[in-house]
Amino acid sequence: MIHQFAKKKFCEVWKEQTGQGMSTATLARQKAWAKENYPDWALVFLLNGLVDIDEYQEMLKAMSVWKRANPVGRITKGRRQA
Known part of the structure; x- marks a missing residue:
């Protein structure tokens, strides 16, 4: 099974596997978090x-x-907010 996907396809596969949708914006925020943490x-x-x-x-x-x-x-957008 292929485990690497382009962003949009990744979001589609994620929804199929988990039943929860994900936008490319959410993925971008998570990427920003990942780069820092x-x-x-x-x-x-x-x-x-x-x-x-x-x-x-x-x-x-x-x-x-x-x-x-x-x-x-x-x-939120790569920053922590109180």
Whole structure:
């Protein structure tokens, strides 16, 4: 099975697999967060513009841990806001 998709296709596949929609804007915000907080971000958001769905799921686990450790505010356009 292919695990790397262009952004728009990734969002479609994600919706099929999880039942939850995702916009390319949300994906862009998560990429901005990953660049600042996730050391392996380049394994998720590949230099050729593709997104690896398996690595993305691993990043979500790390993001969840990070959110629990940093409960104040929320992620908005790559910045933390109270």
